[in-house]
Amino acid sequence: MTEAIPFLCECADPGCTAIIRLSAEEYNRVRADPRRFFGAPGHAAPFRESLEIAERHATYEVFVMVGRAAEIAEPLDPRPPT
Numbered sequence: 001m002t003e004a005i006p007f008l009c010e011c012a013d014p015g016c017t018a019i020i021r022l023s024a025e026e027y028n029r030v031r032a033d034p035r036r037f038f039g040a041p042g043h044a045a046p047f048r049e050s051l052e053i054a055e056r057h058a059t060y061e062v063f064v065m066v067g068r069a070a071e072i073a074e075p076l077d078p079r080p081p082t
Contacts, residue, residue, distance in 0.1 A: 011043035012050070018043065020060045034077030035065045 004021035011018075018040040022030075030038050037051075038060050044051055050069035055062035064070075 007038070009039045009043055010037035011039035013043065016040075016043060022060070030062050033064075034074045035070045036062055037065070038062050 004023060005027065006019045006021055007027060009016045009018035009020055016039075020038055020040060022038065027038075030036050036054065041056070041059070041061055044053060044061060044063045050067060051063040051065050053061055054064045065072075
């Protein structure tokens with residue numbers, strides 16, 4: 001069994017403290033694209049103009065930044081391009 005690691009929700013609310021538990025593999029799969037983030041279910045709703053829901057899971061959602069938000073997110077990603 002793969003150990004679940006606690007991550008802070010990556011929604012756009014700076015005050016959000018929701019914890020999302022993902023395996024290292026899940027995290028790396030989601031974040032392999034600098035426009036993709038994960039968050040607690042429903043946390044993306046207030047920000048629909050800047051993102052689209054890409055996946056829904058029981059304990060988290062994956063969302064993709066679009067438009068200007070994507071333009072900002074891509075160069076800020078600290079991981080080297082794959």
